[in-house]
Amino acid sequence: MKSFLKSFFALGLLAGVSVSAAELNVYSHRHYDSDAILFKQFTKETGIKINVVKASADQLIQRLISEGKNSPADVLLTVDAGRLHRAKAAGVLQPVKSRALAKNVPAPMRDPEGHWFGMTVRSRVIVYAKDRVKPSDLSTYEALAKPEWKGRVVARSSSNIYNQSLLASIIAANGKDKALAWAKAVRKNMARSPRGSDRDQARAVAAGLADVAIMNTYYLGILANSAVAADREVAAKVGVFFPNQDGRGAHINVSGGGVTASAKNKKEAIRFLEFLTSAKSQEAFGNVNHEYPVIIKNNKSELLKSWGSFKADDVNLSVLGAKNAEAVKLFDLAGWE
């Protein structure tokens, strides 16, 4: 009996050890099918099991702060450079050095000190109704503030981080006062108060409620590949326009991740990030989730190619993070809900 207990105890211990050795704990904001596929692939290749908590990025950051150095999380994945910057500022990420990461991720797409690395790129573009708007009518984000667009623009709520980063990039390019004036004017030009998802903006344009929408590229990809016929119709009715091609370029943003300050499995965590930024994974992000790879010119997705190549705003993405809070305040002041 005694020996049985002993061996039982030993087994339990062993199990405990083996569990912690081959696992990686991930806090993720991303809720895409592409991630689930890639996580499975990673486990298959490395034998490292991945445990995920999915929640809103800021809740996860808050949770990391409150858990401090005892947090079980090894990796934080999120969308938007602003949030990655916020996580860095909160001290929940640690700097890592990896030659593979440096190679996989271009400098503007990662934190200069290595706290976070971009994983995929999405561009926030102007989507227009093909039957009512000619691409030549469009030029820049700034132009949407002109009175000729009165009652013709739709966009989602300013609670959305993509809008915040867009405004942050405008602050970076034009200064605070002009950015506020822009937000005010665009809000006035809106056909309805901001509501719904990016996809809903495309639907509104396709239905004829408005003529142009500000939205992210990959949502159009999702609509175009939807199982629902109505969604595919929406995608067919609208066109993609990359603004500011004669100036600073279209606003882009990344989703990415970093190793947490508390990571117990740092080696595995770095390996995981390297895996996600590897060429094969990058292709999967493009095909499944219609996101651009972090090196945009490596794009293999036919759909993305069909929208044409574009010039991207090359402002360092950390700047967007630094100006995020200011952008939210400007939205409040502009009355953009």
Place this chain on the structure above:
Amino acid sequence: MKLLSIQNISKQYTANDAPAVNGVSFECERGEIVALIGGSGSGKTTLLRIIAGLETPDTGEVVLDEKPLNSPSVFVPPEKRDCGLVFQDYALFPNKTVQQNITFGKGAADDPKQVKRLIELAGIGGLEQRFPHEISGGQQQRVALVRALATRPTLLLLDEPLSHLDPELRDSVRTELLKLFRETDTTVLFVSHDIEDAMAMADRMVVMREGAAEQIGTPGEVYDRPVSQHVARLFGKTNFIPAGLLPNTPHSIPSENGTGRVVPVRPHQWRVSDRSPAFSGTVQSVTNRGSHREVTLATEHLALTIHLTEQIVINTGDALTVSCALPD
């Protein structure tokens, strides 16, 4: 040393309201049956609950069998007090049989013979396996009583023990209770609003009014020598005759309207007689009450209520002269 001693107990439920109990003191002898009498809101039930430990007094002391139960530094919780309490609504456990109810109390199951004897004394034999809702109200009351007695309490507290009973039943139950208490040699303190219960059962009574003990004494004392018009009225209609009109009476009390003293005269203490001091007037009404006739008589200054047992012819409007026969 007395068995139960209550000293200066006070209890106020809500600030800015009159206290429910206000400085009450009295004592109980071993084996005595004491009644707490008073109208609703007189504080009698609160006092009973304080003695049982269900309420905490603001001031004062309770000592039972030389053991302090309440004092500024002591509070013995109810389950540790040697008091049995029978509730007005009996509070039988509906999920337990009569037998289980009776043996629920601390130590009640220790002496099955004693329990059996109590069950027989109370006349509820044969009901042991029934549930409370399956027996009559009178039976429920007896179960509650036996349940309390089965713990052999030093002091038995009863809250309005007869209030739920029909008038016909009351008399016989009173007798039964008395018999039971005497046979089990129990000290009893019971609360009642009915003076007849107290007169019939109590060795002594404490009359409560507005939270205070207005009078303490044997039923005879309280009946014959009430300390106030209020106490006197507990026993029914009472005539209050200005003391000046009844010289040489042994007992007079202060008048409620503050004009000197009055002598309480019960309606049956009048006789048709002109023995001085006599009161003459006109009969206002005559009501037959069976054993007697109730006559209201208007004299020059007073309206008297008189219970006549004499078989004489009297009609409204007749002139009548009465005098009172007070005990010495």
Place this chain on the structure above:
Amino acid sequence: MAAYLINIAQHRLRHLKQEIRFKLNAWTISALILGLILFLPMAEVLWHLTSPAENWEHLRDTVLGRYLKGSVILVLGTAVLSVLLGVSTAWLVACCEFPGRKIFEWALILPLAIPTYIAAYAYFDLLDQLTPVLIWVRLNISPEAMTLLSDTMVYPVTIVVLAAVLYPYVYLVARAAFARQSSQCIEAARTLGHGPQSTFWRVALPLARPAIVGGVALVIMETLNDYGAVEHFNVPTFTTGIFRTWLSMGDLQGALRLAACLMALILFLLVLEKWLRFGARFHKSSQADRPFQRYTLGQAKAGLAILCCLLPLVIGFVLPLSRLAYWASFNAGKVLDASFLKLTLNSIGVATAAGLATVVLALFLAYTARYFGSRTVGATNRLAILGYAVPGAVIAMGILLIAGQVTRTTGWVLTGSLAVLVLAYVIRFLAVAWQPIDSGMERNCAQLNNAARSLGANAARSLFQINVPLLRNALVAAGLFVFVDTMKELPLTLILRPFDFETLSTRTFDLAKQAQIPESSVPALCIILVSLLPVIWLNRQMRTPEK
């Protein structure tokens, strides 16, 4: 006045002294500590009511008014519509006779099984259905008119969706009030020559008012708690403001201060409710309930009555449920897999744990306060049950803050453990279990506990031999309510759940958030079906008169 207050203070102080001197024991001390621990997250949030937050002035000057306006419009609209739907149907079902009345009597309660966020998903395209109208307005009137129409439509749509699933709170209490409390008075009114209309307005409604106020209070709390529906329809409310300030501005302090404002508002409403009920608590007549002679409606009126009952039932239950079922029918294959079984088990598992834990704690707290007659424990109990009035997300913030402090001082990581998640549910739903247990105890056990004490039984013996057996129904009901509420709960679960821990509600939300609302119908439907059983049971309980 001063003397009056001093008297009260002295009185309280004397009580407190007595309690400290005489009523401290293992039971009361544990109950006090437990009550305070359960209140801690709320206290932590309230603490921030005046604490400095960097963006507070900005918030106050720009968006606070908007959140307040949105919340007030939503609360008023939902409350008024719920009263209209709930009281009218309750009156018809309780006091009138028409074909189908018996079916409506229980069917009208069914929307209670649908959480507000799922109702919003079921009606997710309600606004889109109006698109052709908007386009017509845009083309034939003016783009400005369309903008105006589109922006004002948000409120009525959200209000209709919320009220359609929340009105049963009013319906239930009003029906019980009409059927029981006022039946004699209604009969008296009839014999005094009042027709149905004048009886309703002059007798039944005033008598049922306190009950209705209680039901409306629940509707208001649920409305303020809602996050899924207002987020979906983009209505600016306090809850969305809290999330925006926290998640978009990254300003936890500012969010906490907003949350504290919301809590203060809710506490004010609770006091108001108590005050509105006070002095108007009509005691039920002691006479036994007799079958009640209902008004028989003529053909035309019966038709109207059926329509009147059908309307809320269809918009609150039939339509959302059939839409979800329709979507589920061709998405089930895609969504139902081994992981779905796991998350169903997760849901049932945490809900069961939460139900059991909440009932045990509620029983302990209510019993200790009542058995020892301790006002202090009674007071801490009332603090502990405040969690029900506070949005789940706010409680989650409080728990995160406290967990953070615990981690800093002891090194223990509390977040992400199932135990903390269950504790969070207990805090959120304690009132749901405490109320029926406490009132059941007051009604059935108060005198019996005194009897048991005077017979020398200690606290444990009274609890297990008297209270638990007598309160069995109340305990089961309390457990079921908490179970269902936990199944439906969203924000707490989202924020505090452990690794890889998904429930039916988080899956519903995840899918809906990815605009896969048709797919989200499968877990949503599961939640509704599981919730239906206790709802039907509750309905039967409410109908059988108390013994």
